Amino acid sequence: MIRRQESPVPSTTLFSVLIFILSTEVEARFIPHGCSRSSCGDIEIIDYPFRLKTDPPGCGETVFQLSCENNKTILEFHSGKYYVKQISYDDNRLRVVDFNLASGSCSLPYKSVSVDEVRDDHHYRLVSNTYTSFIKCSNNLSDQAYRLLPCLSGNGSSFYVSYDNYIISNLQGPCSFISRVPTVYQTVLFPSFDSILQLMQTGFDLEWSIECWDSSFSYDCYKSGNYHPPWFAAFSMTWNVLSAIYLVGRFILAPIGIFGFLIHKYMTTKKAIDNEQRFLRRQQHSMPRRYSYSDIIAITNNFENKLGQGGFGTVYKGQLRDGFSVAVKMLDNPKCNDEDFINEVSIIGRIHQVNIVWLMGFCSEGCHRALVFEYMANGSLDKLLFSREAERHLVGWEKLLQIALGTARGIEHLHGGCNVCILHSDIKPQNVLLDNNFIPKVSDFGLSKFYPEEKDFVSISTTRGTIGYIAPEMISRNLGAVSCKSDVYSFGMLLLEMAGRRNSNSKGNCSSELYFLSWVYDHLIERADLQLENVTEIEAAIPRKLCLVGLWCIQKAASDRPSMTKVVEMLEANVDDLQLPPNALSFPQSISKEPQSDSSTELLISDTVEQSL
Known part of the structure; x- marks a missing residue:
C-alpha cells in the first residue's frame, strides 16, 4: 500500500511569506520616509537621512539632526558647532566649517576635536586625516611649521598654528596643546598663516553612512574601511529574528501550547454543572x-x-x-x-x-x-400637592415639570423597557415618591399584572385603581380592553392634578374635578390666561403644557391617547408646538377628589396580587 505524503508547499509558502515580511520591515528602515524636503539658507535641499529640529517627528533620523540659526544650517558634532556649507547626497558627504572659523578671521576653534571620538563615530567619518593644531608657548618658536597667531599673542605668551597631522612633536621650549580642528588636505609644505586661515575657512568633509546605524557591525564598519550594503544588514537582522523565533517557539511556546491543550481537554471532559444549579x-x-x-x-x-x-x-x-x-x-x-x-x-x-x-x-x-x-426622603407627590410642604421646599413650576417628565419616563420604562410589559394600573400622586433631590420614582408597580410585550391588550377580572384616576375601560368592558393606554389615562389625570393643585384661582373650591377640566379646556380654547399668581411668562407656559398633555392623555377612546413615549416627547417639546386635543368630557364619569392619607408615603403592592397572597 502506498502511503500518502503531505505536500511541503504550505509550510514552504508560510516560511517564505514570513521571511518576506521581516525583510520588508527591516529594509523599510533604510528607505527614506515620506516627508517633504526642508531648506535653510544656502542649503536648499535637506532630505533623508537629515532632518531639521523643526521637522515633524518621524522625518529623517534623529542622529542626523540639523538646526537652522540665522538662516545658517548648523551641525552639532561631538559637542562642536559647525556651519554646513554643502550636502552631497550622491557621495554621502557634507562640507562643514567650525563656527568660529567660518568668517576667516583670526580665532580659536569653537571646540577642539578629539581624534579618538571621531575615529570611533558610528555615523560620520573624516574624509581626510589632516588637522590644524593650536599651541601656546611662553617663548617664541623659530620652526617654520608653526605660524604665529598675532591676534592672540601677547603678554608674554605666543599662540601658534600648525597645519599637519594630529601628532604634535619637535616642540621647542615650554609649549602646550590648546585645540585642534580637521582641515581639508592640501599638498603644500609649511603653508603661510593666511593660507592656513583660508584652509580652515574652507572647512572639512564628513562622510555619513546609514548602513552602520544600529548595526551589530557598527564598531568596526568605519575603522576597517569596509562598508556593508543594506541587504547585508537586512539579511543579518532577518536571520537573527528567525533564530530568536525558532528558539522561543521550541522552548517556550511549544510547552505552553501543550500545557494549554491538556487544560482545555480536562475542562471539556469535566462533568457539566447541573442545569438547575446554574440557573x-x-x-x-x-x-x-x-x-x-x-x-x-x-x-x-x-x-x-x-x-x-x-x-x-x-x-x-x-x-x-x-x-x-x-x-x-x-x-x-x-x-x-x-x-x-x-x-x-x-x-x-x-x-x-x-x-x-x-x-x-x-x-x-x-x-x-x-x-x-x-428610602425616599421627601415622601410622595401627594404631600407636595395637598399640603404646605411645597411652600417649605419652594418647589416651583420648573421643578414640577421635571417631576412630571421623570414620572413619564418611569412609566414608559415599565411599558417597553423590560423583558415583560408591565401594566401599573394605579398611577396617582401617592405612588410617585421623591428622593432627596426631588427626583420622582414610580412605586406600587410591583406584582402588577404582566402580559407579553407583543400583545396589545390584556383583560382583567378584578378592577384595580383609584377613583379619579382610573380609566373608563377599567370600569366597563363596553368601553374597551385594558391596555397600557389605561396607564396613560391615569397619568393624564395626574398631570391635571399637578396643574390644578398649584392654581389657586382655577375654581379649585368646586366639589367636582369635572368642573375644573371644563374650565381648563375653555381657557385653552380661548388661549386665555390660566389666572396664575406671581409667575413669569416662562413659568406660565408650564401649567399650560401640563394641561394640554393631560387632556390628550384622558381621551375617552384608548386609541386616541398617545403612548408614554409620545407623552415624554410632548413634555419635552415647546408648548407652542402642542395642539389642543378634542374635548375629553363626553363621558359621564365623576372625578372626585382623593382625600389625603397618611399612607401616601408607603410603597403599595398590587391589589390584585396581594388579594391572592
Missing part, C-alpha cells in the same frame, strides 16, 4: 437580596419607625449595616406560596431605572412576607 447561580446575581425575618427585625430596629399603613401592609423605615436607609413593607395576610412570591420578586428586582423605585431585597420566611425598597 440558581444566575438568579442570585439578578435577584434582590433575600433577608431572613430576623434580618428584617434588625433592619427596622424591631419595627420602631412606622412610615405608613395601607390596606395590604405597613411600611417601616430601616437602615442596612452600611448605613443605607431603606423602606420595609410588611405584607399582611399573605396566602401565596414561597415559590410564586419569589418568582414575582425576581421579575420586579430586574427592573432598574432612575425613575422607578429600586427593590433591594425581600423576605419570605414562614408566614412573613416583606419587601425592602430604597
Whole structure:
C-alpha cells in the first residue's frame, strides 16, 4: 500500500511569506520616509537621512539632526558647532566649517576635536586625516611649521598654528596643546598663516553612512574601511529574528501550547454543572437580596419607625449595616406560596431605572412576607400637592415639570423597557415618591399584572385603581380592553392634578374635578390666561403644557391617547408646538377628589396580587 505524503508547499509558502515580511520591515528602515524636503539658507535641499529640529517627528533620523540659526544650517558634532556649507547626497558627504572659523578671521576653534571620538563615530567619518593644531608657548618658536597667531599673542605668551597631522612633536621650549580642528588636505609644505586661515575657512568633509546605524557591525564598519550594503544588514537582522523565533517557539511556546491543550481537554471532559444549579447561580446575581425575618427585625430596629399603613401592609423605615436607609413593607395576610412570591420578586428586582423605585431585597420566611425598597426622603407627590410642604421646599413650576417628565419616563420604562410589559394600573400622586433631590420614582408597580410585550391588550377580572384616576375601560368592558393606554389615562389625570393643585384661582373650591377640566379646556380654547399668581411668562407656559398633555392623555377612546413615549416627547417639546386635543368630557364619569392619607408615603403592592397572597 502506498502511503500518502503531505505536500511541503504550505509550510514552504508560510516560511517564505514570513521571511518576506521581516525583510520588508527591516529594509523599510533604510528607505527614506515620506516627508517633504526642508531648506535653510544656502542649503536648499535637506532630505533623508537629515532632518531639521523643526521637522515633524518621524522625518529623517534623529542622529542626523540639523538646526537652522540665522538662516545658517548648523551641525552639532561631538559637542562642536559647525556651519554646513554643502550636502552631497550622491557621495554621502557634507562640507562643514567650525563656527568660529567660518568668517576667516583670526580665532580659536569653537571646540577642539578629539581624534579618538571621531575615529570611533558610528555615523560620520573624516574624509581626510589632516588637522590644524593650536599651541601656546611662553617663548617664541623659530620652526617654520608653526605660524604665529598675532591676534592672540601677547603678554608674554605666543599662540601658534600648525597645519599637519594630529601628532604634535619637535616642540621647542615650554609649549602646550590648546585645540585642534580637521582641515581639508592640501599638498603644500609649511603653508603661510593666511593660507592656513583660508584652509580652515574652507572647512572639512564628513562622510555619513546609514548602513552602520544600529548595526551589530557598527564598531568596526568605519575603522576597517569596509562598508556593508543594506541587504547585508537586512539579511543579518532577518536571520537573527528567525533564530530568536525558532528558539522561543521550541522552548517556550511549544510547552505552553501543550500545557494549554491538556487544560482545555480536562475542562471539556469535566462533568457539566447541573442545569438547575446554574440557573440558581444566575438568579442570585439578578435577584434582590433575600433577608431572613430576623434580618428584617434588625433592619427596622424591631419595627420602631412606622412610615405608613395601607390596606395590604405597613411600611417601616430601616437602615442596612452600611448605613443605607431603606423602606420595609410588611405584607399582611399573605396566602401565596414561597415559590410564586419569589418568582414575582425576581421579575420586579430586574427592573432598574432612575425613575422607578429600586427593590433591594425581600423576605419570605414562614408566614412573613416583606419587601425592602430604597428610602425616599421627601415622601410622595401627594404631600407636595395637598399640603404646605411645597411652600417649605419652594418647589416651583420648573421643578414640577421635571417631576412630571421623570414620572413619564418611569412609566414608559415599565411599558417597553423590560423583558415583560408591565401594566401599573394605579398611577396617582401617592405612588410617585421623591428622593432627596426631588427626583420622582414610580412605586406600587410591583406584582402588577404582566402580559407579553407583543400583545396589545390584556383583560382583567378584578378592577384595580383609584377613583379619579382610573380609566373608563377599567370600569366597563363596553368601553374597551385594558391596555397600557389605561396607564396613560391615569397619568393624564395626574398631570391635571399637578396643574390644578398649584392654581389657586382655577375654581379649585368646586366639589367636582369635572368642573375644573371644563374650565381648563375653555381657557385653552380661548388661549386665555390660566389666572396664575406671581409667575413669569416662562413659568406660565408650564401649567399650560401640563394641561394640554393631560387632556390628550384622558381621551375617552384608548386609541386616541398617545403612548408614554409620545407623552415624554410632548413634555419635552415647546408648548407652542402642542395642539389642543378634542374635548375629553363626553363621558359621564365623576372625578372626585382623593382625600389625603397618611399612607401616601408607603410603597403599595398590587391589589390584585396581594388579594391572592
